[in-house]
Structures are given as C-alpha cells and as structure tokens.
Amino acid sequence: MRFLTVLLFVVTGTAMAASAPVTHDFTLDNGLRVLVREDHRAPVAVQMVWYKAGSYDEAPGQTGIAHVLEHMMFKGTENFTAGDFSKLVRRFGGSDNAFTSYDYTAYFQKFEVSRLPLMLEIEADRMANLVIDEEEFARELKVVLEERRQRTDDNPGALAWEKFAAITRPGSGYSSPIIGWPTELNQLTVNHARDWYQRYYTPSNATLIIAGNVTLDQVRPLVEKFYGRIPDRAKAPDRPQPRLASPAGERRLTLRLPVQVPSLYMSWNVPTLATHPDDFYALTMLSAVFDGGMSARLETNLVRGSELAAGAGAGYGGISRADGLFTVTATPKDGVTLAKLESAVQQQLDRLRQNPPSDEEMRRVRAGVLSSQVYGRDSLFGQAMELGQLVTLGVDWRLSDQFIERLNKVTPEDVQRAAAQWLVNERLAVAHVLPEEAK
Template sequence: MHKLVVITLALLFSVAANAQPPATHAFQLDNGLKVLVREDHRAPVVTVMVWFKAGSFDEAPYETGLAHLLEHMMFKGTEHLGPGEFSRLVARFGGSDNAFTSYDYTAYFQQYEVSRLPLALELESERLKNLKIDDQAFKKELQVVMEERRQRTDDNPNALAWEKFQAVARPGTGYAHPVIGWSNLLAQLQPEQARSWFKRFYVPGNATLVIAGDVTEAQVKPLVNRFFAGLPAGDTPPRPRQAVNPPAGERRMTLHLPVKVPALYMMYNVPSLTTAEEKKTFYALTLLGGVLDGGLSARIESRLVRGQRLAAGAGAGYDGLNRGDGAFTLTASPNPGVSLDRLEAALKEQIQQLAQTPPSEAEMDRVRAGVLADQIYQRDSVMGQAMELGMLSTLGLDWRLSEQFSENLEAVTPEDVRDAARRWLVAERSAVAHVIPEEQP
C-alpha cells in the first residue's frame, strides 16, 4: 500500500479512537415523550427535531401516501396559526424549517440562532396540541401531492422503473409501495383518514424530541417540560416487525419503458441492524458494500467500469438502517454493445469471487477508512448529529451505537465479509430487473 494511504488510514482511526464523544443527555417525560439533548458549543446555533414512528411502512394497502400527505398538513394551520403561518414565523425570526417522510419515520425540524429555542419548542407543541385538518385545505394539498407524484415519478421513466422494481423486490412488507403512494389510491384519500393517522401516531409515546447545538441539559429541561409535559399521553400504536423471511425466491422482471438507456437493477433481501440476529452482520454487509463500490479503487469501478468497460456506470450499496429488513442493491447501465445479461453475469461474478475468497487486509483497511470518513463528515454539522440521534432512537436502537461504530467496524474480519457474501447474496434472496428502452413510433 502507498505510504501516504497508510498514514491517512492511521490518522482516521486515531481520530475516531481518541475523539471524545460530545455530551449527550437522555430523559423521558411522564407522557412518554423521549428527549435527546446533544451539546455542541462550536457555534451559537440550535436544531430542533421531532421524530415520529410513523412512515409509509405503517400504512395499510388502501392508504398509501397518507403519512407523507399528513406531513404536508402539519404546516397548514392550527387553532392559533393560519395556513403557512408556522413557516412564516420561523423565517421572520431568522430560522429555517422543513420535514421529511420515509418508510420508517416522519421528522420535522427547525434551525435557528440558539436564543430562539423557546420559539421552536412552542411552535412544535402548538401543532401537536392544536393541529387543524380542514377539509378544503386537505383537498387542495392532496392535489399538490398528486402533482408532485406526477412530476417525480409518473413523468420520470427511471423513477417509475424503480418503483415497479421495488414492489417486486421487497414483497409482503411496507417497503413494497412508494412513500408518496400509488396514484389511484392517493387520489381517494379523505380528510378523516389524515385525522385518524394523526390521532394514532402523533402521540408523545410514539415520538422523540432531539435538541442539538449550543445548549445544556439544564437549559433545555424546563423548556421541554413547559411546552410538552401537558400533552396527553395517548396510546402508542403497535408496529409489527416485517421481514422477508423465509426468502421469497428469485424474482425477475423485464420493463419496457421510455428510458434513454437500458439499466440493470439487482436487490438482495438481507438483515438490517434491527433485524440481524448477530449485529456483526450489519457491519460485515456495510464493508461488503464498500469493497464492491467504495470509490475509484473499488472492484466494480476498477474492474467493470474502467477495466473491462462493460458499464457506463455501476454501483452497489447496503441499506441497513431500517425498522424491517435491509436491502443490498446493485445498479448498472451497460456500455453500447454490452447486453444486460452479460452485465448481470459480470456483477454476479464479482459477488462469487468475494464469496469464495476474502478481501485482503489492505483492501479492508481502505474500505474501513472510507466508511468511517463518511460517518465523521456526516456528524460534523449540528443537523447531522440531530439526524443520527433521531434516526437511531426512532428505529428502536441505542443512540450510543454511533460512538461504537469505529470499534464495530474494526472487529469485522475479511472472512466475515466473505461469509456475508456467501450467505446473503444468493439467488433465493434476489430480485432482478432489466429495464429496456421501449421502441419509439
């Protein structure tokens, strides 16, 4: 290995091993609300996030898109705030706000200069106590979301191809339908369904409040009690664990769509950090993803893209931070004259080589350094720290896992990576899609 690379790796692991984790405090209100406070005194700023264990994963088949639609309605008014006034107040006091819905959770955030922390907490408690879902406002926002779907998916052949593939790749789980919802069901949603969703899932015992920035626990606790302790506890809804177990068997599909270039999708149903019987599986699959696609030196890029020139672009990745099972995905677009069958065989050959022969220690060191660097960079911002804390807590994981990440990566051996490829990246756990440009008239 080049001397400079060795020095860089040593520095990265030294920083990770010796850096003192920032002070983090956890407490819980009597109504069930979990609170995490992360101290970061580098700048006088604060991020406030409220996370709910409510995502499209929790939707019944007839209500797809409801979690995302309710996210929109959370900005449309309360008993004391008119439509859009929430965000206007945030902007008036120099802040920014937004929200996002995923399969596993919905989260809302505000960012300010630190003296505005009371305002942020008061605004969040206001919409939890006094949200109004007006029938006309709901119908208007439903049209906005349907237009969003048209632009992002229905009029985007590549997004449409991925949506169809996802439905086959993760059968029997809440991950099989899109977060934004199926268009025909989305159009039929009613205001009362949104009100019911809010009552079911937006209760203190189903939420985590994260406050990160130039704050202390002593500052935060009285404010949290002031604005949130009076919220009724409600009933925490059940959330059954979903897994593709036993394996669904090999699934294949061919899609003819108006895409500009052909594409190959491959997905393997694998454990996540929450569903793995042995937690080392998560870290082994993470490093396996890095061996295949972790920069210019990774196997797919060096061998299939720049080496054999089979692919114009290709990649692999492991999505292992989920409430349900994870997914190990490979995607590629062939160069002209290369068939999708040939490209698929080449990708599977790289997997087979790993399943037979462990990566070298030098390769493992390079991949560990890349994965670790990504995590360090993500945690550099206050927002990144709040995201990490909220996500781990909402998935039911210990937020301290982030402090153990480097140690757990270091414990993974080359043989663990080989065994992960051998056990999990197999045909009975796979789904494959060939996306082919449809003939133009």
C-alpha cells in the first residue's frame, strides 16, 4: 500500500509539471527584465524586484554595504519621507520586506490585486529617486551594528558558523558574512552607499517579478508607465559566469566558544544547478537520503540507531553563482568525541559510495522531495522567489518547470556516483566547535 501511495504521488507530480502556470517574460527598453506569473486562485498578487547585487559583489574593505543599502531603501525618496513606504503598503492591507543574500538583494510586497498600480509606482520610485541622507545613514549603520551584535557576536552558535563559513569557500565573496565584518562596517560612509546605489540599482541590473491574479495585458502597460520611464543610470556590471572552483584541499578548524554543547560541521564544495544540472538533481536526492525525515540515514543510523549523536542533519545549497555546499551538522551524545562522530559520518558516506540506495529508499526519498517542491510552489511568494532566484543567478527560469521530471530520472547509481565524485576530502571543510575550557 505504501508503494502505491508513493507511486501515485510521483505520477501526479509529473502531471502537475505538464500543466505549469503561464509565465510571460519581456524586457523594457531601459533593460529591466520583467516576468509575469499568472495564478488566478485568489485576488492577490506579489511584486518582487531583484537586483544583481549581493555581498559577493562587495569591494575589499566594504563588507556589509549591500545589506546597509537594503536598510536605506526604506528611508525615503524625493517623494516620500523615511518610513512612509511601509506605512503606505500597510495602509492598503499589504505587507512588505526585503532581504540581502550573497548573490542578490530583493524587495517585495504582498497585496490585494487592485493595489497593483500603487505598488508598482512606489517601488519604481525608490529605484529611481532614493535619497541617501548622511544623518539617516549614520543612524541606520548603528542599527545594522546592533543587529550584528544580537544575531552573531552575542550568539556563540552563529559566531561559530560565521567562522566556519569563512573557510568553506575560500578566496571568494562567500567567505565574508553578508552582514559584514564589524571593523569594516565601522568604516563605511554615506558615499559608499550612494556609489552602491548608483552602480547596481539600475533597471538593466534588475528583474521585476509580478505573480498573482493578473494578466500580461493588465500588467505590461502599468510596468511601462512606472518603470519604463526610469533611465538606465549605468551599464549593468559584468558578472562572471557561474563556475565550480578547483578543489581547495581539506580545511580544518577547531573553535572554543561559550557554547553549551559541542558541534560538528562538515561541508563539501559541490556543483550547482548553474554549473552541473544533472549533478544538482543527484545531490538533491543524496541530501534527502541523508536527512529526509525520521527514516533517513543520519536519523536512523546516528541518532535513533546508535549512541553517537543527539541530533544530526544534512542540507544541499545548489542555487548559487559559484560553489554550492553539501553540509552535514551533528551534535554528539555525552561521552562521544567529535572525532568519533566525524568518523561515523564518513562511514555513512562510505556505505553510499560502495552501494547505491535501494529502489524502495529512492521512492520514499523522492516522494518527500517532490512534496516539498509542490508545497513550496503553492504560495505566490514561493513562485516569485523561485523565478527571481533563477533569473538573477543566470539560470533559465523554465528549469523550474522541469524539476519534477528531472528528479524522477535520478537513479540509485546517480546518487552513488555523486557521493563518490563530490563528497571527497579534497573538497571538505570541517569545524569542531567545543565549549570554552573552564577558567
């Protein structure tokens, strides 16, 4: 009965892929790329603007400027004073926010669809007319420094991860934290923010996503009206093509911090969807084999099935401009050393390198991955996120419609090969995080 349930889910998922929602893709004369995703289930919509500007793009000595500029985008334009933007969105029943990543910065609003003209107008306004006031910048920089103190400096677990992340992808923009290093944040000036805005916040360096109860005929004239009149201030900065770096060699880090319990971090530099599409799907399945619910291998063999780990998990970040990361984290049970726990993780990998997963395990794992994908696309925001990520990273957004089909083609031997080819020591970074010794 379980086999039939999983089989029916996979077949249904494939049918869903065949009836993908309608998506329109066009570019304005000023270089702004626009994607319109029609979803007529409810009278609501989402607007997202994605800029090809993240912490990866920051100049040496200016870490954190991408995130600081994100804060400044809410501080007023030639037409709005500080704080008015979000107040206006909320006044008409909407919500808004923004986020900065290594590879991009994005701004969004969720709203009742009749408010689309207003949302387009005010978002276009801050693309064209942001005012970066020196006093406002100084105040917001203090806010960011306090945010860093609360989230990282005073959080031993987050501080450990930040230090570990610095060795996972060395020599790249991924080795610095998105929020920035404290010494460099303190040296940022209002001119750094103004330069970042002028260089990157220009139509040809942005993608506009509209998802919801809309049509192309309805949206296109409004986009032309509000965004089409924005001049392209500068040529969009060239971005290197996505590439997988050469193996950096095994890297190890031992940290003593005021944590309550020891932790093990292991990350391998692996391909992404942009560099090795076939490996992306195999590594996605491999991640779920390791950590795809209570029946997954780490939970079964290290947590519930042994006296080694109090908790363990795995994840694969395969959507990025450079190396992706395949990561395993674990916390040992009392009396178990991190070295012993690390050896146990390697033993689980060795088993997978030597013997592929069974067909039954693949069916179970695939059903879990597909269900997560389907549920993620159930929301307008999830759809807009997926489109924005792919386009901003230089990946054809149509690949999202192929996910289910491509995942169904992954064989047990593909998963075995991915483990043997990519999860090797020359691509591995390890951190042992230990409680501080008593003083």
